[in-house]
Amino acid sequence: MKALMSVVALIGVLGSLMLIGMIFGVVPSNTVRLVEGYMPMQVLSELAIFVAGFTGLSYLANSMGIAFPRFWQGVLFWAFIQAYLKFRIYPPIPFSVRAMYGTVSFVAVFMWVSANEEDWKKFRQPILNVLDANTGFHKALRTMYLILLPILIGGFSFMTMKPNVDEPIELRTVHPAPPASTKVHGKTYTLQTSQNPYRVNLEGKFDQAYSNKLIVEQGMGRLMAPNANPWDDKAEGYLKYVREGGEIFFQNCHFCHGDNLNGRGLHAFAFNPIPANFTDPGTIAQLQETFIFWRVAKGGIGLPNEGFPWASVMPPWEQHLTTDEIWKVILFEYWHTGYYPRTWD
C-alpha cells in the first residue's frame, strides 16, 4: 500500500511541478501538449491523475506524521482546479465560463470538507482560530485579514465596474441543420438520397465497404494503408479519384484547412471563425457526405443565420469548382483523415 501510494504521490508532485513550471514559464508549455479545444476525456483523465497524486501525497504525509490541515487541502485543491483550467487549456476559456466551473468546484470542495461532523470541525477550526485570535500569530493574521479584505473586495468591485474593452462573446453553431435539398450547377440534389458518384468499387458501383478498406489508417500520422497508394501509377477507380481530389484540395482548400486537414493552413490565423479541423472526430466524422457537399458547394455565405454567414470566409465552391471536383475533394477528405462518412441507416 505504502509503495503504491509513494508512486502515486510522486506522480502528484511531478504533475504539480510541471503545472507550476508552465504557469511561470520555466517549463515550456508544450512539454505535454496543451489540451486543445473540446477534449473532455483528456481533461477528465488528467484531473483524475492529479487527484490520485494528491491522495497519495496526503496519505504519505499522514503516515509520516506531518498531516496537512484539511482547511488548506480544500483551499489549495480549489485553487489548483482554477489554475489548471486557466493555464492548461488552449485556446483560453473565457472568464465567465471559468467562473461557472469555479462555483461548481467550490460546491464540490465544500461538500467534501463537510461530509461528516468530524471533517467539518477540522475544516472550520483554522477559521475559528483566526477569528478568536488566541495567540499572537493568529492576532496578526486577523489584523491582516481585517485590513486586506475590504481593500481586496473594493479593488475587485472597482475592476469589474471599470468599463472594459474585452472581446464580446458570440456563440456560433458549427454544424447547422442542412436543407432537404440543394441546387448546384443547375441540378437539384436531395441530401437524403444523393451519393458520392466516386465512392465506387472496381466495377464502378457505389460501395462504401470497398472504399472504407482503402482509407488511411487511424492512429498517429494516419498513414495510407499498405498497398493503397493513390500515387501508384496503377491506382484505379476509388484511389485514382482520391488523388484527383487531393490535387484539388492542395490547389484550393489547404490555404485554410491546412496540409494535414487540421484547420491550420497558411491563412487560418487571420480568420474568425477558424477553419474546420477535419481530423477532429467532431466534424466530418459525424456528418454525411451529402451534408459536406452542401456546405462545400454553398460555402459560408450559404449558411443559415446561426452559422454566422456574414463572418465565414468559406467560399461557395460552386463558383470555383465543378460538381465532380467537389465530390472528389470530399472523397479525399475522408480518405486522408481515415474517417468513414456517416450513412443514413
Add this chain to the structure above:
Amino acid sequence: MSKLRMNVKATPIIGAALGALILSATAAGLGHAEDLPEGFAKGELAPAPPAEMIEAGKRVYFTKCVWCHGVDGAGDGPGADRLWPRPRNFNQGTFKIRHTASGELPLFNYNEKNPDSGKNDLLDTVTHGLPGSAMPPWEGILTEEQRIQVLSFVTTQLVKDRKFTDKQSETQTILQLGTLKPAEATEESIKKGAQLIVDKKCIECHGVEGRGDGNAFNLKDDWGFSIQPADWHKCWNFRGSRQDPYNVRNIFRTFSTGVNGTPMPSFADSTSVEDRWSIANFVNSLCERDAEGKPLGIDPLTDKPKINFVVPSAPVEGEISNDPENEMWKKQGRRYVAMGGQITHKPRNFVNRIDDIWVKSLYNEKNVVYLIQWDDRTKSVAEGKLPWAPIQVNVENFGVKEQAPKTGEEGSIAAAQNNYAVYNDGIAFQFPIKWQEIPAPFKPRYLWGDAKFNADILKWEADGSLRSFKGTGWDQDFEERDDFEEKTKLLKSEWKNGQWTVMISRPLKGDKDDYDEYTRFDIGKYIPMVFFAWDGHNGDAGRKMAVSAFYYTILQPPIPQEVYIYPAVIAVGVVFLEGWMLTRRANKKKGKVL
C-alpha cells in the same frame, strides 16, 4: 625537498591545463589553423539510414508530403504553383536552415532523435515547420519515428545530385551553437550591431529599417524564382525561427551559416563570433514588441502574435494630432490585426504580401481617427489612369486574374511575382450602416456588406485619394457618397523604409441625427469593423486583396464617477460587517446573548 615535490606535481597539472586549452581552442574553432570560420568545428558524415526505414518513410511521404513536394521531390506537387515561397525542390540537396557551413548539406542523422539538439537540422525543420511558408510543424501529427523515416526517404531517394554519405564530395563543418554563449543584449551590443549591419551591407537587401525593402525586386533563388529578404520586424515569420521567434540563437545561426539556395550568404568567414552576436541582438531588437518592450505573446496554434479582436479608441480633448510620434498617439496602445488572402470569391489572392497591420485609434467630440501602419516592401502607385472606375469592384473584367491551379513553373505565382502590372497600394475599412438597428450578432457580410445590411466603406489609395462608399454586396459596384467624402480627412499618408503610415479621420456622425447613409458612432458600443489591404506590386486590385476577420471598434467612454464611489462604499460596508462579526463572536464567547 618539498619544493621539488611540488614541482613534480605541478608539471603534469600545467601540462594538462595547457593541453585542455589547446584542445578546447581547436574544438571551439580556434581552428583558424584549419581555416575553419570562428565557432565552427569539423564533423563526421552521419551513417546511411537502414533500408526498412527508407521504405517506411516512403509511405509517410506519399501520404503527407507528395501533395506539395511532388512525386520526384522536385517541389512540383499539385499544390506548388499556387504557393510562394514554392515548396522545396529536394533534388539538388539545397536546404535553407542548417548548422552547417554555407553550401554544405544539412545535418541529418537517423540516430539523433531529439529535434532541438542542434544535431539534426532536417528533423528540426519537419518538427517545427517553416513559419511564413506553407510548411506546417509536423510535431503531434507524425510521430518522431515517422518524421525520421520520411527524412530517411527524402535524403536518400529524393536528393539526387548529392549524397549524404559520400565522403569524397561532402564535408560537414558544424556551427557549435550549443557551446557558444550569446552575448547579452546590452545597449552597447545592439548599437554595435546597428553599425555592423550597415558595414556588412545587410541593409542593401533588408532595408534601412530592416523591413526587407532594399533591393526587393531583383533577388532570385537558385531556381530563378523571385524571393524577398526577410522583414526583421516580423520574427515569427522567420523560416528558421523554430517556433521560438524571439530567440537570438536562431538569428545567429542563420547569419553564421547563410541560407543555401538564396542570395543570403554566410558571414562566418568575415565576422567574429562577438560581432555576430551583436548583429543578432540588433536584429532581434527590431522584432515587434509590446508597449513595455516585452516579446509579443505568440499563439501556439498559429505561430503568430495572439489576436485581440477589439480596436479601442481613446477620448482626447481638442484637435487630434497628425503626428504618430505625438504624445497622445504614443500613449494609446496599438492592436495587431491579422490579414489573410481574400480566398472566397474570384479573383482569389493566394499570396497576400500584407499579412498584418497595426491599428491605433483616438476620438474627440467630432471625429474618430484611425492610425494604420503596415509593412509593405514596395511603394506602389499606378502609372496613368486605372482602367476601371473607383466604384467598380469586378476587376477581373479588366484582366486582374487569380493564379491558375496548374501552370507549370514558368507561370507559377513565384515566377509571376514582381512581374505584375503595378496598381495602387491601398487600405480600407468598413462598418455596418445603422448597426444600432441590427440585432447582435448579425452583421453586414465581411466582404462589402449585403443587400439587406449595407456597409459604410472608407478606402484610401496610394494615389492620395480617400473615398467613401456604400457597399451592398461582394460583387456589387460601390455606391458613391460624395457629400460624406468632404467630411472625411486624410491626416497623413507616408511610405518610408518599407512601412506605410496612414491616418484617416471621419466624423462620428452625419450633420443631422439621420444616419441612413453613414455609420453613427455611439460611445461605449461595440461596432463591427473589417480591414482590407492591397499591395499594388502584388497585382492586388478589387477583390484581389488581403482581408481581416471581423474586429470590433469601441469608443472608450471616460470613466464615470460611480466607478470610484461604489467600490469605496462596498469596502466601508465590509469593514462594518467585520466589526459586527467580531463583536458578535466576542460576546458569544463571553456568554452574553444579544
